[in-house]
Amino acid sequence: MPLLEAFRMALETVVAQKLKSFFSLIGVFIGVMFLIAVVSIVQGMNVYVQNTVTSEIGGINSFQLRQRPNMVMGNVTEDMWREWNRRPRISVKDAAYVRARVTVPARFANYCADPVSISYGTKVAKQIELRGTEESYFSLKKYNIADGRAFSGEEVRAGFPVLVLGSIVAEKLFVGQEPVGRSVTIGGLPYRVVGVVESQGTTFGLSQDKFAIMPFSAPARRMICPIGVLDQLMVSTDDPATMQAAMDQVEAAMRIRRQLRPQQADNFTIQTADAALSSWKKVTTVLFTALPLLVGISLVVGGIVIMNIMLMAVSERTREIGIRKALGAKRRDILAQFVVESATLSLLGAAMGIAAGILLAYGIKALTPLPAAIAPWSLGLAVTLGILVGMVAGVYPATRAAKLDPIVALRAE
Amino acid sequence: MNPPIIRVGDLTRRYEMGGETIHALRGVSLEIERNEYIAIMGPSGSGKSTMMNVLGCLDTPTSGEYWLNGLEVSRLGDDALARVRNREIGFVFQTFNLLPRASALHNVELPMVYSGLAAAERRGRAAAALDRVGLANRMRHRPNELSGGQRQRVAIARALVNEPSILLADEPTGNLDSTTSAEIMHLFEELHRQGQTVVMVTHEPDIAAHAERVVTLRDGRVDSDRVTQGAAA
Numbered sequence: 218m219p220l221l222e223a224f225r226m227a228l229e230t231v232v233a234q235k236l237k238s239f240f241s242l243i244g245v246f247i248g249v250m251f252l253i254a255v256v257s258i259v260q261g262m263n264v265y266v267q268n269t270v271t272s273e274i275g276g277i278n279s280f281q282l283r284q285r286p287n288m289v290m291g292n293v294t295e296d297m298w299r300e301w302n303r304r305p306r307i308s309v310k311d312a313a314y315v316r317a318r319v320t321v322p323a324r325f326a327n328y329c330a331d332p333v334s335i336s337y338g339t340k341v342a343k344q345i346e347l348r349g350t351e352e353s354y355f356s357l358k359k360y361n362i363a364d365g366r367a368f369s370g371e372e373v374r375a376g377f378p379v380l381v382l383g384s385i386v387a388e389k390l391f392v393g394q395e396p397v398g399r400s401v402t403i404g405g406l407p408y409r410v411v412g413v414v415e416s417q418g419t420t421f422g423l424s425q426d427k428f429a430i431m432p433f434s435a436p437a438r439r440m441i442c443p444i445g446v447l448d449q450l451m452v453s454t455d456d457p458a459t460m461q462a463a464m465d466q467v468e469a470a471m472r473i474r475r476q477l478r479p480q481q482a483d484n485f486t487i488q489t490a491d492a493a494l495s496s497w498k499k500v501t502t503v504l505f506t507a508l509p510l511l512v513g514i515s516l517v518v519g520g521i522v523i524m525n526i527m528l529m530a531v532s533e534r535t536r537e538i539g540i541r542k543a544l545g546a547k548r549r550d551i552l553a554q555f556v557v558e559s560a561t562l563s564l565l566g567a568a569m570g571i572a573a574g575i576l577l578a579y580g581i582k583a584l585t586p587l588p589a590a591i592a593p594w595s596l597g598l599a600v601t602l603g604i605l606v607g608m609v610a611g612v613y614p615a616t617r618a619a620k621l622d623p624i625v626a627l628r629a630e
Numbered sequence: 631m632n633p634p635i636i637r638v639g640d641l642t643r644r645y646e647m648g649g650e651t652i653h654a655l656r657g658v659s660l661e662i663e664r665n666e667y668i669a670i671m672g673p674s675g676s677g678k679s680t681m682m683n684v685l686g687c688l689d690t691p692t693s694g695e696y697w698l699n700g701l702e703v704s705r706l707g708d709d710a711l712a713r714v715r716n717r718e719i720g721f722v723f724q725t726f727n728l729l730p731r732a733s734a735l736h737n738v739e740l741p742m743v744y745s746g747l748a749a750a751e752r753r754g755r756a757a758a759a760l761d762r763v764g765l766a767n768r769m770r771h772r773p774n775e776l777s778g779g780q781r782q783r784v785a786i787a788r789a790l791v792n793e794p795s796i797l798l799a800d801e802p803t804g805n806l807d808s809t810t811s812a813e814i815m816h817l818f819e820e821l822h823r824q825g826q827t828v829v830m831v832t833h834e835p836d837i838a839a840h841a842e843r844v845v846t847l848r849d850g851r852v853d854s855d856r857v858t859q860g861a862a863a
């Protein structure tokens with residue numbers, strides 16, 4: 218009997234027994250729903266983490282020279298903390314030394330940041346991240362200027378008290394007024410606003426626009442880090458291919474400057490997007506190992522339910538089987554009929570699970586800051602698993618049906 | 631003379647029931663020629679249905695031989711028997727045995743599904759078979775939307791659709807009133823006139839009177855086998 222015929226007969230039966238079919242699908246439904254939803258959410262977080270981490274560091278061809286890492290998602294031991302705290306901070310002189318020794322074409326930016334309050338007349342914006350850096354920072358972070366301008370290299374060298382604001386800060390302080398050209402104060406020091414950065418949106422519900430950027434050596438500098446040190450030296454090579462070379466040069470220069478012996482470990486950190494992501498990847502690996510267990514259990518339960526439903530169907534439809542056999546159905550025809558029916562049933566459950574999983578993922582995306590992104594491979598896997606579970610669950614009942622004696626089956630009530 | 635379409639020799643069928651052996655057939659020998667119209671009669675429990683089930687390859691004899699169209703059916707395996715049921719035999723049951731959820735058309739299509747015919751051809755032939763039994767305008771109806779007589783016509787159309795060598799009917803009018811029975815009997819006669827070989831079990835002598843030959847079973851044996859006026863008529 219052709220597969221299409223068996224499939225059509227299966228659909229007919231499923232439609233004829235809507236409610237019973239639905240209940241028999243519930244295990245597969247739940248399993249697949251979880252599969253799709255969890256994969257979408259983890260995948261969404263993946264995309265999110267990747268984007269934020271990469272943009273924080275300044276893209277895939279960028280890295281940072283720091284005292285210690287600031288993007289760690291794995292376990293940090295007590296010992297690691299202690300060792301990090303013992304390290305000397307990166308000094309401005311370290312940075313200058315390193316910058317002079319990188320021969321690969323690259324851009325650099327010294328960087329320091331801390332939260333401060335910014336006031337304009339009676340208005341105060343609190344907890345604004347004040348970033349002291351250089352003019353190259355804007356291109357490193359791929360910031361577009363929405364209004365006014367970025368500050369220049371001269372302003373950086375002279376330590377001019379100029380500010381470029383994050384969009385939300387500008388809105389808060391100047392509500393409706395033109396921000397460029399206005400004077401604000403930070404810790405009593407006057408600053409002139411020269412530009413506003415295009416909004417960076419929100420992640421996990423947090424605005425990415427609560428910042429103000431000033432030249433590295435501008436007057437408020439002592440509020441964000443001690444004189445002579447910096448949080449990080451940001452480096453971005455012009456060509457991604459040369460990034461590793463630049464990292465090696467930075468490391469070598471730092472080791473020489475710090476007079477580290479070969480057996481001594483680095484007492485500084487070179488942080489890349491990849492390194493920061495590797496710890497996140499460990500987290501997703503754990504999630505992706507737990508998921509199959511959950512999905513597996515649901516599918517096994519779903520398979521057992523389907524098998525029982527199919528056994529019931531076989532005994533309820535003994536007479537139908539008898540009729541089919543009397544008309545010339547071979548064992549394999551009956552076998553195929555019930556296996557296909559079982560697979561169709563299960564596939565239907567999987568399809569509903571996919572729909573519910575997508576809904577669930579998007580529901581979570583809408584109601585919480587967790588992102589969601591449907592992974593096409595999870596859809597393929599769900600369909601395959603659905604069919605497979607149904608087929609496996611259907612084999613035993615179908616074999617029982619196929620083995621029925623025609624005359625015995627015909628006499629059944 | 632042509633070889634007989636059916637030849638059974640010393641056919642027996644025993645049932646074991648709770649340690650007791652029931653002899654449904656105790657050695658039946660019979661030959662049926664092409665285009666015969668035979669009625670099988672006999673008291674209740676005499677083995678008529680058992681005989682028909684064996685002839686229809688639904689049941690296998692305990693011993694004896696069964697030749698159908700030159701093929702020794704009693705030696706065939708499961709799949710080969712299914713093929714014989716599909717191609718050589720049209721069976722009409724007392725209880726119709728239609729698939730309740732399928733339309734008349736689909737019920738008639740069923741034997742062709744198992745002989746592997748393409749959907750379009752199946753549909754065409756099923757429609758023609760339904761037309762032949764006078765149900766051209768009931769093809770989309772389900773069995774529960776049809777009268778008993780109409781249901782039996784669907785079953786007859788289904789039995790004929792693969793052009794079997796032999797049409798077997800076990801009390802085909804047993805569940806029908808006398809008017810409808812007469813119509814169904816008329817249909818069988820019509821089919822016989824068109825060349826169909828028919829074997830029919832019945833309790834009613836006036837129905838048996840339509841046949842050319844009446845075989846009477848008693849206690850699992852052939853009690854009498856005689857040609858009747860049906861032949862002359």
Ligand SMILES: Nc1ncnc2c1ncn2[C@@H]1O[C@H](COP(=O)(O)OP(=O)(O)OP(=O)(O)O)[C@@H](O)[C@H]1O
Nearest residue numbers: 645647652653654673674675676677678679680681
């Ligand atoms: N599956 C079975 N198991 C046990 N005994 C059976 C079975 N089928 C038939 N028999 C017995 O075999 C004998 C013949 O039965 P069969 O059905 O062939 O009779 P019949 O001539 O068709 O009777 P009726 O006119 O009542 O239909 C009976 O004694 C019956 O009880």
Ligand SMILES: [Mg+2]
Nearest residue numbers: 678679680800
């Ligand atoms: Mg009987």
